[in-house]
Amino acid sequence: MNPVAILAREFRFFQDAQLLKKWTGDISPESDFLVADDFERAVDAFPNNIAFRFEGQSTTYAEFDALASRFANWALAQGLKAGDCVSLFMENRPEYVAAWAGFSKAGLVTALINHNLEGDALAHCVNIAATKLIVTGAEQDEALRAAMDRVLGTPAVWSLGGTFGGDLGGALEAFSAARPDRKHRAGLLGKDLCLYVYTSGTTGMPKAARLTQARTQGMMRSFIAPCRITPKDKVYITLPLYHGTGGLCGIGQALMTGATAVIRRKFSASAFWDDAATEGVTAIVYIGELCRYLLNSPPHPKERAHRIRTGFGNGLRPEVWQAFLDRFSIPHLCEFYGSTEGNVSFLNFDGKVGAVGRIPGWLKSQFKHIAFVKFDVENEHPVRGPDGMCIRAAVDEAGEALGQIGDDVRQRFEGYNDASATEKKLLRDVFEKGDLWFRTGDLLRMDKDGYIYFVDRIGDTFRWKGENVSTNEVGEAMSQIEGIKTANVYGVSIPGTDGKAGMAAITVEGEVDFAGLYAALDAKLPTYAVPIFIRVQPEAETTGTFKYRKVELVADGFDPEKVSEPLWILDPGERRYMPMTPGRYAMLLSGGYKF
Incomplete structure (x- = not known):
């Protein structure tokens, strides 16, 4: 990037940071x-402005x-x-x-x-x-x-x-x-x-x-500045209103500014572009999988006949991001990282594909309450040095994101109504005796320019063949294979082996070349990250906000007696996937496969 472009980027970032401060600066616990x-x-x-448009009706x-x-x-x-x-x-x-x-x-x-x-x-x-x-x-x-x-x-x-x-x-x-x-x-x-x-x-x-x-006030005002919302905007919300992203951030973005919230009972890929064009939508609220559904949908005559100029959300995978912007002609999206209850959050002001936010050097003094620490994936806890303190992750090294708990509105953690659940999110004696930090449960990394990237959920990243495997990375690679619509990746234990082997529950659209699938994945991923098992589901199991469910899948594992859906196993000798049969399952349990 040339010096002029860098200067322009930093100036825009500064402007957006100042606008955000304008909208959130008066929020205080007192x-x-x-x-x-x-x-x-x-x-x-x-x-007299229109607050809501809903099923053809207006509410001022x-x-x-x-x-x-x-x-x-x-x-x-x-x-x-x-x-x-x-x-x-x-x-x-x-x-x-x-x-x-x-x-x-x-x-x-x-x-x-x-x-x-x-x-x-x-x-x-x-x-x-x-x-x-x-x-x-x-x-x-x-x-x-x-x-x-x-x-x-x-x-x-x-x-x-x-x-x-x-x-x-x-x-x-x-x-x-x-x-x-x-x-x-x-x-x-x-x-x-x-x-x-x-x-x-x-x-x-x-x-x-x-x-x-x-x-609540902070969540409702946070995305006004980065999306430059004005009273003339119409914000399209298809996410559930019980959820923080749509129900607080999206509603607040509209109703704190005099804009209009265009709401729908639930997301519909087939109705999305009709609604956008008919209602004159200028901003959207998304979850990453929502964007994937739209990208995987057949061409729609109105998918570029709209006025959408911006949007915000989270979970947008890099392989979907640019394709989504290009196909649907949307100039700007603000990806963010954060949780409803946590004290660690980032905003991607400038739209850099793949990043969830950025902490430029000149702003680091305002983010001292956030740290990325080295993490032991196998034992699932932060690494501590000889002095018993946590160790900061290096540039481009994945580490658990932590937020120091304090009285400032950005640092508070109110916890849950369950004291034991609250305690699990706390980490003490991180950098000095007596300090107290919030555990995000997420692995993130920051590059030399201060851009921050989501790596994986702790518990989703697993260790196999002495290497850390990111389910997020594997899922992205698999979703690029022809015929694979979605890929939900997780780790499973194989008797007699160390660590966890990769398994993917996929949904398909058209034909998948299982004979050539290993070679296709091996070209995209390190060999140790290629899944050992594949399960083919008719539909992906998700929550109401499109997050993949994994607990039940891990419990089912790769046992053909438990799973009625098609199962495949990687034959390491043949270097290709084979149907999981009772005979192959018995061979696996007896140690007949050498991965």
Whole structure:
């Protein structure tokens, strides 16, 4: 890169950093300017702007505020008081946002529950939030009815349009649309609780992450600056509103600026470009797999007939990134790294393909609370030196990302409602005795220019033949093979061998040349990283936010008695994949294969 280009890059980065500071600089754990105040300030500035477009209907900011106030006044009439929790279990719709925004006016805490949950998982999420009342929708009638015998304390249920519980729509009409007196949230500060947002539950029951007022405000304002959002923008949100990316970052990006949130009940690849063109969408909110689905879809007549200029999200793999931008003619995407509950986050302001963010040299003093430390993949813990302290990772070396815990809004970690789950995320005595750091559970690396790259989840990276294997890297390589639609990679144990062998659960589109697959992968990956086993699934198993599920796949392993779907094993002598038969399985267990 020539000096002029470098200077232009640094100047743009500086501008974006200053804009971000402008939007987030007043957020403080000690401030009494809360989430509800943020909403009301936007309504007062843009009362006649369109806040929502949903299924052909428009809702102005003033109408949104009136509905939120009805929710608040109704909740107060139920005897709820500041600090009490309401569980919100409802599909995407404007009333979803109005409900929790309204509850925040009354100082209540809202638990944003995945609307796809059923049974024990649903009851668990309601119970750990100490729910006083449940607000739901028609689509959740049966799930809630079936789970209520496991819900503690028998909280009242109210439904918008459903048959299970009280008629919330009718009840709201009886209450004033005027804002409730601010005294109901008087005394609350930025460090007080606002929301519970749940982890996706890929490794067990969901955990309730505690989001304070300040944390929620930060998430809602973070992507305004890097995407340069103005009141003229229309932000398309197809992600679930119970999730932080769509429901907080995306909604906030729109509703804090006077822009319009164009929301859909759920993502649809076939309807995406029709919606974008018809609604005049200018910005999108994505998850990496959403982009992959669109890229794998047949050509659409409107896939370039749109006004989309920007977007933000995470999990966008490098092999999808540039192809997505080129095919759909989208000038800019802001990839980010972060978790709902953590204190480590990065933004890719300048759109460098593959990077999740950057810490330029002139900004390092503001990121002293973030560190990358050497990590022992086999034993799954940070490496410590002779003095017992952790060792910083070198340039371009993968290390676990840590965030020092402190009182500053960027450094706080509020934990979960489960004390043991919170403790697992803490690391003590990292660089000096007595310090306390948050463990992201992710391996990242930073290059010489300060660009940061996601490597893999800890537990997903495994060790085989004395080498570290990144499931993320293997998945990217496999997804480039003709016929392979998705690849979910994980490690499995083989009796009599050290470490874990690679296995991939794939979905296919068309024909896959299994006879030549090993050679194709060996050309793209180190030999030790080529998967030993392949499982062919009809559909990838994902969470509601498109994260691959692995726990069940690891448990099934490569046993043909457990797996009814096609299984393949790499024959090291033949250097090609062969169908897994009972005979080959028995040979594997007896040590007949020498990998």
